[in-house]
Amino acid sequence: MSRYFDNAASMEISQHAWHAATTDYAIGNPSSTHHAGKQARQVLNESRLSIARYIGIDNPQDIYFTSGATEAANLLIQGYLNTLRLQPNAQRNEIIISSIEHPAVYQAAYAMTAHGFIVHELAVNQQGHVDTALLARYVSSRTALVCVMAVNNETGSIQPINALAKTVKEKEPDVFFVCDSVQQFAKLNIKINLDYVDALFMSGHKIGADKGVGCFYCNPRFKLQPLFFGGKQELSYRPGTENVFGIKLLAAALEESIAQLQARLDYISSLGETLTSLLDKANIHYYRLTSKEDSSPYILSLAFPGFPSTEMVNELALAGFAVSQGSACSSHKTTPSRVLQAMQLPKHIIQSTIRISFSMQNTKHDVEALAEYLIELTGS
Ligand code: PLP
Numbered sequence: 001m002s003r004y005f006d007n008a009a010s011m012e013i014s015q016h017a018w019h020a021a022t023t024d025y026a027i028g029n030p031s032s033t034h035h036a037g038k039q040a041r042q043v044l045n046e047s048r049l050s051i052a053r054y055i056g057i058d059n060p061q062d063i064y065f066t067s068g069a070t071e072a073a074n075l076l077i078q079g080y081l082n083t084l085r086l087q088p089n090a091q092r093n094e095i096i097i098s099s100i101e102h103p104a105v106y107q108a109a110y111a112m113t114a115h116g117f118i119v120h121e122l123a124v125n126q127q128g129h130v131d132t133a134l135l136a137r138y139v140s141s142r143t144a145l146v147c148v149m150a151v152n153n154e155t156g157s158i159q160p161i162n163a164l165a166k167t168v169k170e171k172e173p174d175v176f177f178v179c180d181s182v183q184q185f186a187k188l189n190i191k192i193n194l195d196y197v198d199a200l201f202m203s204g205h206k207i208g209a210d211k212g213v214g215c216f217y218c219n220p221r222f223k224l225q226p227l228f229f230g231g232k233q234e235l236s237y238r239p240g241t242e243n244v245f246g247i248k249l250l251a252a253a254l255e256e257s258i259a260q261l262q263a264r265l266d267y268i269s270s271l272g273e274t275l276t277s278l279l280d281k282a283n284i285h286y287y288r289l290t291s292k293e294d295s296s297p298y299i300l301s302l303a304f305p306g307f308p309s310t311e312m313v314n315e316l317a318l319a320g321f322a323v324s325q326g327s328a329c330s331s332h333k334t335t336p337s338r339v340l341q342a343m344q345l346p347k348h349i350i351q352s353t354i355r356i357s358f359s360m361q362n363t364k365h366d367v368e369a370l371a372e373y374l375i376e377l378t379g380s
Contacts, residue, residue: 003366007324008153008183008299008357013249015210020252021245030242031233040244054186054258055217057194064234065215065242069182071227072201072216073104075238077147079224080176081112084144084223092144092175098122098130098159098344105147105180106338119142121342127290128157128343132167132276139168145176150184150192154339154355156299158188158291165196176222182206183273186257189265198222204246208253208359213246221244240311260360268358271367275356276300278371284378287349289340303345303353304378312354312377320372324355 028036045060052060066072077095077194084090095109099121107256109119120138122130130148139146146168150161165177178199185192185202192200194217201216218224218237230239257264272292279286279302287300304312309325316323326339340350356370 003037003320003369004322005356005358005362005366005370006324007359007362008156008206008355009324010158010205010211011359012361013210014253014256014275015234017208017249017252018153021248024248026244031231035155043206043244043248045373047222047247050251050255051215051217054191054254055194055200055306057217059220061235062220063215063217064237065118065213065247066201066238067182067212067233067243068214069102069201069203070104071100071238072203072214073147073178073180074108075106075224075227076178076199076201076218077108077145078112078227080145080178080222081115081117082225085115090144092142094120094140094142094242096120096122096135096138096143098124098148100124100128100152100154100157100339101147101149101151102180102182105149105178105270109147116309122148124157124343126296126340126343126345128152128155129294130159130164132160132163133272134163134168135208136171139171141172143168143172143175144179147178147180149182150186150190151182151245151296152339153183153299154217154337155290155301156183156295156297156357158184158190158294158296161190162193162196165193169196183296183299184256186261186298187264189261194219204250204253207250207257209249210246213243213250215247215250265297266362267360271336271358271362271364272300274364274367278368279374282371282375282379285374286373286378289343289345289349289353295334298358301353302356303349304374305348307352307378309352309354312352315377316354316370316373317352321373323370325353 026040027041028040030040048060048063052061096111179197181200181202186207198219203214205211287303336350
């Protein structure tokens with residue numbers, strides 16, 4: 001596992017979180033009224049409270065648990081737009097997203113075109129940043145929803161999310177502003193300003209909890225139509241028995257991540273620096289897609305012109321190194337990354353980009369081994 005550098009796709013479960021979740025294991029169904037049910041409900045309540053504290057809201061009931069970020073994105077985007085559709089005189093039928101959103105957002109937004117919504121994609125610059133002035137030009141009395149990610153999962157580029165949301169709200173306070181927080185949540189020193197951002201979502205396995213659990217916050221001013229129907233769980237927004245064990249893992253992983261946030265940032269940054277300085281020393285010709293200052297140190301997107309990324313990823317895998325071509329959900333595709341194309345990068349860069357993403361499980365020694373192998377592969 002030490003040569004696993006695909007942590008933006010999924011991270012190892014934290015030992016601390018595992019211990020906390022097994023210690024607090026609750027047999028009961030949180031909707032049951034007996035003792036075992038109450039125990040499970042208490043785990044849910046405490047977990048909701050931890051998340052509420054982290055994002056800085058007073059009412060933990062505004063946090064909803066889901067099976068992950070994809071479900072949360074669909075519920076927020078489609079659920080809110082379906083609410084608008086039910087209003088007799090709804091004027092707002094435009095959606096604005098950045099052109100580098102994750103498929104969970106991108107596809108959810110485009111799915112609504114079947115119901116008369118129009119999607120505007122915001123162009124990004126070559127560093128993968130959305131411009132606030134450009135966003136302002138798109139926002140109008142017809143805008144229903146804006147969704148922009150805090151950190152891009154392929155390149156690590158950090159968006160000026162609070163400035164973007166402020167721009168929208170100053171112009172049109174009734175627009176629903178949603179933020180995909182998956183790669184930023186409990187990882188970066190960024191406080192999402194909920195005076196402007198109305199909803200955000202995350203996924204547990206990106207912070208050391210398990211796959212298949214996540215959550216979102218939604219300002220109660222904005223109402224959602226559920227996508228599924230059933231029981232009254234999660235205020236009926238997301239019916240179905242909650243994944244209590246996974247939710248406890250999520251809350252414990254979150255608490256651990258917050259407690260160690262700065263130390264982790266320092267360590268993770270040092271891993272990236274070790275890698276790039278070894279490549280530099282060996283005079284390797286590579287291109288870093290996003291600047292160190294404006295991107296997450298957890299994600300390093302490097303292009304090695306002349307070395308196709310598909311081959312690099314396979315060669316590295318044969319040598320025991322797990323890296324990716326971009327996002328895990330598009331890793332089986334042979335078409336070039338939509339995100340890198342949206343950044344208008346030259347073809348030779350797009351075709352030779354690999355994503356290296358770190359976690360606390362990676363040691364300096366592992367990074368040196370990775371650098372050595374990259375040098376062997378790409379050096380002349
Ligand atoms: N958004 C971003 C930025 C992501 O990186 C991911 C996962 O890679 C998702 C959404 C979807 O998360 P999940 O697959 O856990 O639902």
